Amino acid sequence: MKQNLKYYPNTQTKSFHFDHVHIQWSQQVPLHQQQTWELSYIITGSGVRIIGDVIENFSKGEIILIPPNISHCWSFDQSVHDGYGKIENITIVFENEFLKNCTQIFPELFTAISELQSNENAVSFTEELLQKLQILMTSMVHQNDIERISSFIKILELISYCKEMRIVGRPINENKQEKKLQKIHLYVLSNFQKNITLEEISQYVGMQKSSFCIFFKRMTGKSFFTYLTEFRIESSCQMLLKTKLSVKEICIASGFNDIPYYNRAFKKSKGMSPGCYRNKYQNIQII
CATH class of the missing domain: 2.60.120.280 (Regulatory protein AraC)
Structure with a gap:
């Protein structure tokens, strides 16, 4: 909060x-x-x-x-x-x-x-x-x-x-819709490593599941689970580059429960497997 x-x-x-x-x-x-x-x-x-x-x-x-x-x-x-x-x-x-x-x-x-x-x-x-x-x-x-x-x-x-x-x-326009969207972002930030159900997140922001889906798609242009998957992929990218954890460990740590699905989702997003991504970018350091 x-x-x-x-x-x-x-x-x-x-x-x-x-x-x-x-x-x-x-x-x-x-x-x-x-x-x-x-x-x-x-x-x-x-x-x-x-x-x-x-x-x-x-x-x-x-x-x-x-x-x-x-x-x-x-x-x-x-x-x-x-x-x-x-x-x-x-x-x-x-x-x-x-x-x-x-x-x-x-x-x-x-x-x-x-x-x-x-x-x-x-x-x-x-x-x-x-x-x-x-x-x-x-x-x-x-x-x-x-x-x-x-x-x-x-x-x-x-x-x-x-x-x-x-x-x-940028400063957020303090209206109810923006506040609610930020509340969703914060919940994902704090809980993406565990399973998040549609019922759980909709209850958290005080909405019916159907209303929540319509609201999130209207505000972001994508479904909640598409957003959640993209968020987890980006988090796993940081772990691939910044840790020595195995791909399996990173899969679990970033909220994916199924390694084949993680590999497919990662390749769809980044155009390569998690292992290839690590090999290609791991030595690029930020000053």
Whole structure:
């Protein structure tokens, strides 16, 4: 269930909140939104994320900027972790008030910050800019508070004028239909590894089975079980590339109970078998 959370940086001692964590894959905050900006760097881990109206896979190395009031969550794959069984990420949380104060104290930042605040979509950074941000955010782990301010001002400058990015989430139109669809996405995200029946999912959103099928097809252009199969296939792709699990183990872990059916569905979706997919793409690394 979505939670409305707000992170409050300690305004008496800190201008923004910097958080570097090593935690178990299951300890991430559930679907939530806050009134602050969030810049997140996934150092170790992969899985599936929901940001606003977009649900997609993520991998290590990504840096995501999320503007205020966009619901989001990361669901980490329990098989992808460091040597201690943990995922690692860095998160910087800052308020619009902080940005406003920056423009008042440093007029030179006015244009850059205005450009940043005009962005309403969540974005993922790419190419050379991504590498620069990775270096800056990693360096902040070992810096004191004053050094972090300097690094963060540099980060603000880089992301404000950024062209090397792609949109990974948009604000959701807060109507009942969109909320219901997001509730379905979240349920699949949390339960795709087990059997999901039509009766179960329709009851979860408070609909009759027939009404649910019509609603989902109208909203997405596909049947629920087509969507569920595609979701499981994409999840299995991440496990093929990021783990050493066997194809049989991945089949079960991604919610398929029948290996021949999994192989057929995978080949139909990707044009090759799971084994061929692993051999072809496993050595492609995301920086």
